[in-house]
Amino acid sequence: MRVVLSGGGTGGHIYPALAIARECKKSDPNSEFLYIGTEKGLESKLVRDEGLPFETIEITGFRRKLSFENVKTIMRFLRGVSRAKELLRTFKPDVVIGTGGYVCGPVVYAAAKLGIPTIIHEQNVIPGLTNKFLSRYASTVALSFEESKSYFDKAKHVLFTGNPRATAVVEANRERGFASLGLPQDSELVLVVGGSRGARVVNEAMIGMVPFLKKLPDVHFVYVTGQQYYEDTRKAVLQANSGLRNHLHVLPYVSNMPEVLAATTVAVSRAGASSLAELTALGIPSILIPSPNVTNNHQEANARSLEQAGAAVMLLESKLSAQQLFKEIEQLIVQRDKRKLMSDRAKAYGQPDSAARIVAEMKRLTGE
Numbered sequence: 001m002r003v004v005l006s007g008g009g010t011g012g013h014i015y016p017a018l019a020i021a022r023e024c025k026k027s028d029p030n031s032e033f034l035y036i037g038t039e040k041g042l043e044s045k046l047v048r049d050e051g052l053p054f055e056t057i058e059i060t061g062f063r064r065k066l067s068f069e070n071v072k073t074i075m076r077f078l079r080g081v082s083r084a085k086e087l088l089r090t091f092k093p094d095v096v097i098g099t100g101g102y103v104c105g106p107v108v109y110a111a112a113k114l115g116i117p118t119i120i121h122e123q124n125v126i127p128g129l130t131n132k133f134l135s136r137y138a139s140t141v142a143l144s145f146e147e148s149k150s151y152f153d154k155a156k157h158v159l160f161t162g163n164p165r166a167t168a169v170v171e172a173n174r175e176r177g178f179a180s181l182g183l184p185q186d187s188e189l190v191l192v193v194g195g196s197r198g199a200r201v202v203n204e205a206m207i208g209m210v211p212f213l214k215k216l217p218d219v220h221f222v223y224v225t226g227q228q229y230y231e232d233t234r235k236a237v238l239q240a241n242s243g244l245r246n247h248l249h250v251l252p253y254v255s256n257m258p259e260v261l262a263a264t265t266v267a268v269s270r271a272g273a274s275s276l277a278e279l280t281a282l283g284i285p286s287i288l289i290p291s292p293n294v295t296n297n298h299q300e301a302n303a304r305s306l307e308q309a310g311a312a313v314m315l316l317e318s319k320l321s322a323q324q325l326f327k328e329i330e331q332l333i334v335q336r337d338k339r340k341l342m343s344d345r346a347k348a349y350g351q352p353d354s355a356a357r358i359v360a361e362m363k364r365l366t367g368e
């Protein structure tokens, strides 16, 4: 099968596309791929690291207010559509997959206009602007949450698939996760991470928690700060750290996240959709701190969905303090029954066969 993938900006839109590519390759080793993204987005690094052919188009998002910038955005969109058509005519894909972010707008739209079967994958409970727009043109809208269905009343075909990143993590090697962090196998590990780009508020809570960590002397804490906040956070943690050096690890980014998650006992995380798919697929009990700075507050909707299923604890940023966060972590570490229950509930919520479901839909659309 010849497949064009497009999605970008942040990890939450890119990793699902890469997970689909891997599953496709598993089911048909002769599959060929082209990834269309932007040079500025995280995809320009992640996709090249994955070794997939990568082409770029230029595109920006709409401002919510009426402005001259929007006129420029429309011009860029139209230029993006003609560049995408060029790339599609040359590559001749059997199917085009969009996983969200501005960039997949012109790509999926162009594909639909050329009569190529298309799938858009929505990761969040509340869909983004691009996917809502594209849902009128796509052959199939694939959902990560069943409750998102009502947002896609104009779609031709809606299918609940889960998020394919769930598949990528259940296949990960736990031993390699411990080894990559330099930790003894089977250590208890608390992972604290603020999404693919890091989050200042989560980092401040990490720093504030340092004095409490000695209450859990056998637990390893892994702080993932995001590239841009790394130096400042690391310095502040070192200043606050009194003799915990071997149990506290501060990293800018984790590139083998599936392996590290497979080794994680309890996670503290933003409520980005791909992260939630990973946590539930592995049954990791978690404390979720949704970002309030996202469209339609969709991370809170994501987190609430898990909380209602008993699969996570939600801490709103407005009520977040280092003390409160540590208390929640401590409870999940010390109260093993509570942890087990949350883990079981998270697992019941997970969709580990998501990538296979999407590939089956690709085959259906292409008649393979």
Ligand SMILES: CC(=O)N[C@H]1[C@@H](OP(=O)(O)OP(=O)(O)OC[C@H]2O[C@@H](n3ccc(=O)[nH]c3=O)[C@H](O)[C@@H]2O)O[C@H](CO)[C@@H](O)[C@@H]1O
Residues within 6 Å of the ligand: 010, 011, 012, 013, 015, 100, 123, 124, 165, 193, 194, 195, 196, 197, 224, 252, 253, 254, 255, 256, 257, 258, 270, 271, 272, 273, 274, 275, 276, 278, 291, 293, 294, 298, 299
């Ligand atoms: C601020 C923002 O707009 N966030 C959105 C973005 O988030 P963002 O990209 O942060 O969100 P997700 O949590 O969905 O995905 C992060 C991905 O990056 C990976 N990862 C993260 C850190 C790291 O060090 N290494 C690593 O590999 C995670 O394992 C995960 O696969 O896209 C998501 C999916 O549409 C949305 O739900 C989020 O609201």
